[in-house]
Amino acid sequence: MQTKWWHGKVAYQIYPKSFCDSNGDGIGDLQGIISKLDYLKELGVEIVWLSPIFKTPFVDQGYDIADYEDIDPVFGTMADFDELLAKAKERGIDIILDLVINHCSNEHEWFKKACADLNSEEAKYFYFRKGKNGLPPDNLRSYFGGSVWEPVPGHEGEDLYYLHYFTKEQPDLNWNYAPLRQKLFDMINFWLDKGVAGFRIDAIMNIAKDLDFPGLPADGADGMCSANKMTAKLSDQAATFLTMMNDATFKPHDALSVAEAFGVNQDSLKNYIGDDGFFNTIFDFSARELNEKYPAYYRYRPVSIAKWRDTIFASQERVNDIGFMCPIIENHDEPRGVSYYLPRHAQNADGAKAFGAVNVLLRGLPFIYQGQEIGMTNTRFNSIYEFDDVNAKDNYKSALEGGLTPSQALEVLNVESRDNARTPMLWSSEKNAGFSSAPITWLKVHQDYQTLNVAAQKDDENSVLSFYKQLIALKKNPQYKEILTYGKFKALDPVAEYVVPFARELDGKMIYVIANFEDTEVSYGVNADSKILLSSKEVQLQDGRVTIPAVSCVVIEL
Ligand code: TEU
Ligand code: CA
Numbered sequence: 001m002q003t004k005w006w007h008g009k010v011a012y013q014i015y016p017k018s019f020c021d022s023n024g025d026g027i028g029d030l031q032g033i034i035s036k037l038d039y040l041k042e043l044g045v046e047i048v049w050l051s052p053i054f055k056t057p058f059v060d061q062g063y064d065i066a067d068y069e070d071i072d073p074v075f076g077t078m079a080d081f082d083e084l085l086a087k088a089k090e091r092g093i094d095i096i097l098d099l100v101i102n103h104c105s106n107e108h109e110w111f112k113k114a115c116a117d118l119n120s121e122e123a124k125y126f127y128f129r130k131g132k133n134g135l136p137p138d139n140l141r142s143y144f145g146g147s148v149w150e151p152v153p154g155h156e157g158e159d160l161y162y163l164h165y166f167t168k169e170q171p172d173l174n175w176n177y178a179p180l181r182q183k184l185f186d187m188i189n190f191w192l193d194k195g196v197a198g199f200r201i202d203a204i205m206n207i208a209k210d211l212d213f214p215g216l217p218a219d220g221a222d223g224m225c226s227a228n229k230m231t232a233k234l235s236d237q238a239a240t241f242l243t244m245m246n247d248a249t250f251k252p253h254d255a256l257s258v259a260e261a262f263g264v265n266q267d268s269l270k271n272y273i274g275d276d277g278f279f280n281t282i283f284d285f286s287a288r289e290l291n292e293k294y295p296a297y298y299r300y301r302p303v304s305i306a307k308w309r310d311t312i313f314a315s316q317e318r319v320n321d322i323g324f325m326c327p328i329i330e331n332h333d334e335p336r337g338v339s340y341y342l343p344r345h346a347q348n349a350d351g352a353k354a355f356g357a358v359n360v361l362l363r364g365l366p367f368i369y370q371g372q373e374i375g376m377t378n379t380r381f382n383s384i385y386e387f388d389d390v391n392a393k394d395n396y397k398s399a400l401e402g403g404l405t406p407s408q409a410l411e412v413l414n415v416e417s418r419d420n421a422r423t424p425m426l427w428s429s430e431k432n433a434g435f436s437s438a439p440i441t442w443l444k445v446h447q448d449y450q451t452l453n454v455a456a457q458k459d460d461e462n463s464v465l466s467f468y469k470q471l472i473a474l475k476k477n478p479q480y481k482e483i484l485t486y487g488k489f490k491a492l493d494p495v496a497e498y499v500v501p502f503a504r505e506l507d508g509k510m511i512y513v514i515a516n517f518e519d520t521e522v523s524y525g526v527n528a529d530s531k532i533l534l535s536s537k538e539v540q541l542q543d544g545r546v547t548i549p550a551v552s553c554v555v556i557e558l
Contacts, residue, residue, distance in 0.1 A: 001323070001486070002275050006094075006198075006256045008485035010360060010472050011047035011367045012040060013200075015332045016075055017061060017442060018424045018435070019370055026438035028424070030076035034084050039454070041091040043373060043465075044472035047256065047365075048088065049200045051332055052098045053081070057107050059169040060144075060390055061332075061422075063098075063202065064105035068187045085195050094197035096256055101184050102206045103170040106153075111171050115153050118160075125180045126171050127163035128152060129213060136161050138215030141224035142168075145394040148227055165206050165227045167390055175207040175241050188249040198256030201279070205261050207241055208234035220296075232263040239271060242278035256280055258326060258365070262289065266318060273323035281365055284325040286315045287341070288334060298399035298412045305517050308341045309500045316363055316489040316502070327362040329355055330369045335420040339378035343498055346517045346551045349375045353467040353536040354515040354553035358500050360471040361513045361555065363489040368468070370425050374457055375464035378420040379446045384410060388443050392417045419443060428455040467536055474534055474555065483509055496522050514546075515553040523547040531557045 020032030030053065040048060052062030055070045062072065071081050088095050104110065113122040129137040129149075136149035142165055149161035150168040163172045174180055188199070208231065216225035231238075250257045259279040264272055273281050287308045291300050312327070319325050329337030342351045352375030360366050381387055384396050384406070392413050399409035414420075424441050426449045428434030432441050433449035446452065457463030475484050487504035494501060498517035501524065503510055511533070516522050528544045537552035548554050 004256075004280065005254065006047060006280070006365060007324075008476065008481050009046040009365065010044060010475060011049060011096075011258075011326070011365055012043070012045040013049045013051065013331060013367050013369045015051045015370055015422060016053050017051075018422055020425065020427070021436035021438065021441075024437040025074075026436050026441045027074055028435070029074065030071070030080040030084050034080070034087055037084075037087055037091055037093065040093060042469070044469060044476065045368065046092055047094050047096060047197065049096045049258070049367065050098065052100055057105055057169065059105070059167055061388075063100050064103070064107075064167070064170045065100055066105040066107040067109075068104075068184075069190055082194075089195070094256075096198040096200055096258070097191055097196050098202060099188065099199040099204075100202040101173060102203045103164065103166060103172045106169045106171055115155070118152075118155070121179070124177050125174055125183075127174055127209065129161055129163070131159045131161060134159075137163075138213040139218065139224045140165075140215060140227045140230055141220070141222065142166060142227060144391055145398060147224065148172075163209070166203070172206070172209070174209075176209065176211060181241065181244065185245060185248040188245070189253075192249065192253040192255050196255075198250065198253075198258070198280075201257060201259045201261075203262075204242070204259050205235060205238050205263055206231050208237035210234060228263055232265075235263070235265055235268070239278065246278050250280075258282065260285075269319060270322050273319065273325065275323070277323060281324045281326055283331075283367070284312060284315050284327055284364070287311045296398075296402060297395040297416065298402055298404055298409065300412070300416055302415075303341055304498075305341045305343065305346075305500065306494075306497045309494065312362070313489075313491045313502065317491065320363070320488050324364040326365045326367050327359055328367045328369065329359050330372060330421055331367070332369070332421055333418050335416060335418075336376055336378045337372070338375060339420070340415070342517055343519075345519050346498075347377060348551075349464050350536065350551040351375075351517060352464045354500075354517060354551060356464070356468050357471055357513055357534075357536070357553040357555065358502075358515050360468070360475055361484060361504070361511075362502070363487065363504065369421060371421070373465055373468040374426065374452065374454055376421075376426065376446065376452065377448070378414065379423040379444065381410070381414055381417070381419065381444070384413070386444055387413060387417060387419050389417065389419045389422070392419055426453040428453050470534055480511065480533070480557075482506060483511055487511065492524070495524070496520075510558040512556045512558060513553070514548055514556075516548045517551060519550045521547050521549050526556055527558050533557055 017028050019028040022031035053075045054065045055067035055072045056062045110122045110125050136147050140148045142148045152160045219225045257279040259282040261282045338352050424435035426433040429450045433445050457465035483506040487506035490503040492501035496518050501514040533555040535554040537549045539554045540547040
């Protein structure tokens, strides 16, 4: 395997709207992020991914981009961004941006020009199609509900539609048109030339389209079929585009490319994340994928930590000889991992520490999502009006249509909603958790902010935050860096349902990471002279056996 600059590092995801508000408008911004760079440095992260900060009408929280080369005024200016980039670099932190290029916003100039003149160059940047037999061109269902086709604005009644896999305000870009691809590649290089270290690449497998738009057999009572089923069928076409993009942009810049690539055929992973892959690495969403959301998000099946372990371990083993994936326990599209996967008795600081050890020490480039490092849990939403996310609102509607009562539908959202992770970062016990001085924040503040916050944990050596610092420091410790970066992943015997135990192995050296989410202690055979590198509670090491208390974890060098 080729050695890369990002190997052995720990990454951190910032959701800019909710990280830190510097000007008191209730919304996070770039100056807010700058004010927290020392916090990130102290935590030990060396790569920071910013969810979209570009000009946007915020229909999908910035994942609808109206100008790829400008900063949204809500977040600040290009000068603020340049300052952030420079100050981050001074602290040894590289910034990666969010590349949302399957679609743009309906407020992008391209789309406005395209609708205004169907013969324009810009009209070729989108998929405009005539209906078939009085119906939209195909029966695909958008990720956020309803048809992927919408009448072209200004041409209503002309049986003319445009394609959007996400909301109707996010028209899909036509990757089959070479000049459009070139525009996107130029834009990527604009940011890389500025000094951005790379990108997290949004929903990228969706760029492949069957130009006949044949649709697929229905997978729901609405007669439609999820767009993601079409995407899964067209991965070869996507591969062609991805190679072009890599050659034109990431590769020549030695940039970090991390893809959000749902539905990758597991047999061709090497093409994606191998030495010559389209990307450097991709997120491991295998546990998240267990919940096929459509056609019934509201009929989600809970995923236990046992199921999480079996699923994630399988994908770790799959990529051992291929490349790296990015372990996560949550992100801005998911509920908090501690609330979602852990048994009730472990949905607390103890559980957060043990889950953190798994996240940081699995093989790959781990991403920590803001607030995870203090053990943030799901936020309690008491009414549908407290949610902001389009996806939450759409799923609430479909739950009611599916026969759930309003209070049942609300409970589903409380478990599943993306807004769970999008509430403001908890900095202190002050007003709005120290996130903002505004009278009201754009999304509600977590109910536990008075006790669950950075200020309360900063100087407490037993806090979740302090434990995360130790985990990251261990991963970077020159003595263990090699094995914790390149060491093979090996599953260990779980011995009980809620135990997540694995080894990292390199050149005959071995490190065990054991997270115990049971409500009783468990024990493992190790060596007589084994050394405890880190543990979240006091562990017993006697006669070659280590005993790990309930809801805790240990890292041992054998
Ligand atoms: O997500 C792509 C994606 O497939 C998920 O949206 C998923 O289907 C959804 O979160 C339902 O849980 C990316 C971004 O991460 C997400 O925030 C955007 O909404 C989406 O793309 C559109 O850009
Ligand atoms: Ca602000």
